[in-house]
Amino acid sequence: MKKISNRKIFIQTMGCQMNVYDSEQIFRQMSLSGYEPTDSIDEADIIICNTCSIREKAEQKAFSFLGRLAALKAVNPGLIIAMGGCVAQQEGYGVLRRLPHVDLVFGTHAISRLPDLVSSIKRRRCRLVDVEQAESIGPDDFLAKPGGNSEVTAFVTIMRGCDNYCSYCVVPYVRGRESSRHPDEVIQEIEKLVSQGVREVTLLGQNVNSYGKKEGLSSFSELLEKINKINGLERIRFTTSHPKDLSDELMKAFTRLEKLCNHIHLPVQSGSDRVLKRMNRRYTREAYLKKIEALRTLRPDVAITSDIIVGFPGESDEDFQQTLSLVHEVGFDGLFAFMYSDRPNAPAARYREKVAEQEKKRRLQQLLSVQSQYTLDSNRALEGSVKPILVEGTGKDKENRQSGRGLIWKGRTTCNKIVHFKTPDMQKDDNQILTGRVMDIMINRALPHCLWGEPVHMPSKVVKGAVCHAS
Numbered sequence: 001m002k003k004i005s006n007r008k009i010f011i012q013t014m015g016c017q018m019n020v021y022d023s024e025q026i027f028r029q030m031s032l033s034g035y036e037p038t039d040s041i042d043e044a045d046i047i048i049c050n051t052c053s054i055r056e057k058a059e060q061k062a063f064s065f066l067g068r069l070a071a072l073k074a075v076n077p078g079l080i081i082a083m084g085g086c087v088a089q090q091e092g093y094g095v096l097r098r099l100p101h102v103d104l105v106f107g108t109h110a111i112s113r114l115p116d117l118v119s120s121i122k123r124r125r126c127r128l129v130d131v132e133q134a135e136s137i138g139p140d141d142f143l144a145k146p147g148g149n150s151e152v153t154a155f156v157t158i159m160r161g162c163d164n165y166c167s168y169c170v171v172p173y174v175r176g177r178e179s180s181r182h183p184d185e186v187i188q189e190i191e192k193l194v195s196q197g198v199r200e201v202t203l204l205g206q207n208v209n210s211y212g213k214k215e216g217l218s219s220f221s222e223l224l225e226k227i228n229k230i231n232g233l234e235r236i237r238f239t240t241s242h243p244k245d246l247s248d249e250l251m252k253a254f255t256r257l258e259k260l261c262n263h264i265h266l267p268v269q270s271g272s273d274r275v276l277k278r279m280n281r282r283y284t285r286e287a288y289l290k291k292i293e294a295l296r297t298l299r300p301d302v303a304i305t306s307d308i309i310v311g312f313p314g315e316s317d318e319d320f321q322q323t324l325s326l327v328h329e330v331g332f333d334g335l336f337a338f339m340y341s342d343r344p345n346a347p348a349a350r351y352r353e354k355v356a357e358q359e360k361k362r363r364l365q366q367l368l369s370v371q372s373q374y375t376l377d378s379n380r381a382l383e384g385s386v387k388p389i390l391v392e393g394t395g396k397d398k399e400n401r402q403s404g405r406g407l408i409w410k411g412r413t414t415c416n417k418i419v420h421f422k423t424p425d426m427q428k429d430d431n432q433i434l435t436g437r438v439m440d441i442m443i444n445r446a447l448p449h450c451l452w453g454e455p456v457h458m459p460s461k462v463v464k465g466a467v468c469h470a471s
């Protein structure tokens with residue numbers, strides 16, 4: 001295919017939502033220097049892999065993706081290949097030694113310097129590493145989204161780094177010290193997103209409950225209150241909240257703020273006090289359960305999801321049974337479960353009594369099978385009810401081809417469950433009509449990972465063939 005520009009950038013994003021947001025920041029920074037995104041790796045003049053280091057497998061995935069690019073570089077020596085994100089921060093110069101075809105390694109605080117780094121590489125034909133970390137967030141660290149191509153939902157990072165030092169976790173080392181963005185900046189970013197068509201924002205931070213504390217800015221609940229007042233914004237979500245810092249004030253926000261969705265992700269990690277202590281989580285099983293009870297008393301329809309690590313060093317079968325019993329006791333609406341993995345610098349890497357891989361796998365399977373019933377039950381509990389669904393768009397092209405006549409749509413409940421519904425009378429050209437609307441959907445079928453339903457009525461403003469974002 002003939003190239004029209006030599007400024008095409010391809011970004012491969014791995015890891016968490018924060019990395020998804022960072023990849024958007026990378027695009028925004030590079031577009032200032034005239035770069036345009038491409039979905040085709042063969043067309044790209046710069047390939048960036050934005051990496052994750054949370055578990056060993058994630059790190060291996062990053063190296064194997066970049067390793068495969070050696071062949072492309074061999075046929076196109078002008079191609080710039082860069083590693084960004086958490087593995088880049090962790091490994092620094094080591095990446096250049098390990099991967100001779102990589103030109104640039106930039107850490108988690110270097111995104112605003114990326115255009116300069118790239119132009120230096122082009123000018124001086126050198127290889128560069130920038131893994132400098134700053135104490136606080138700089139004025140150019142976050143750029144607003146340029147217009148065009150708006151999505152219905154968006155992530156907004158409100159803080160960076162983490163000071164919690166859970167003993168298994170690499171994040172404090174690769175993301176640096178905790179620091180918060182000024183509330184005015186956050187509000188401005190959200191207002192701009194809303195003006196571009198965004199209806200739902202998810203506020204991101206490793207521990208949003210400590211937002212603003214260090215800097216003496218407004219508290220997280222105060223920030224939520226301000227965001228709740230933004231006209232045109234329909235829904236607010238946030239992630240992640242550390243159980244030790246989940247305040248009464250924040251719990252009450254779930255009853256006061258009408259835009260705050262009834263879902264909280266509250267990672268528990270383990271149900272055993274002995275393990276929680278060695279993980280340096282600084283709460284007990286009982287304290288966690290009390291917070292769950294308080295939340296459910298205040299907001300009975302709140303959906304609660306969590307993260308759990310199995311096979312932490314020294315986790316006995318008895319400890320694991322405690323985790324299973326906590327899962328039964330809470331009945332989570334959803335759960336992410338992980339096998340423990342040693343991480344560089346994290347103290348638990350040096351703990352003895354490692355649990356065998358086979359045993360970790362067994363525990364993971366058992367945990368997931370216990371949870372699957374609760375997830376299905378929580379989905380089934382919605383069958384027969386009518387829920388407001390924020391429509392994010394149509395299903396994948398393949399799904400829509402297979403569905404025969406009509407279109408399949410995808411949206412979410414306020415409690416963050418994915419809902420599909422079909423509009424038999426619509427065709428491919430109508431695939432924007434409902435996007436961004438809140439529709440009342442009768443839920444009639446619960447599956448393990450999603451729900452199916454049908455519109456109670458079609459909004460009166462929908463005219464076939466017209467594109468309309470208002471609800």
Ligand code: SAH
Pocket residue numbers: 054055168169170205206207240241242267269307308309338339340341342343
């Ligand atoms: N800040 C968030 C978590 C971010 S990391 C919080 O405190 O909840 C996402 C999840 O990855 C963690 O909740 C944990 O369950 C898992 N995780 C982190 N380090 C891990 C490790 N070394 N091995 C396995 N899972 C890990």
Ligand code: SF4
Pocket residue numbers: 162163164165166169170171172206207242
């Ligand atoms: Fe990691 Fe703990 Fe910080 Fe979460 S709170 S990012 S698990 S150190």
Ligand code: F3S
Pocket residue numbers: 014015016017018019051052053054085086170171174175
């Ligand atoms: Fe991974 Fe870094 Fe996020 S380690 S989970 S990409 S903060």
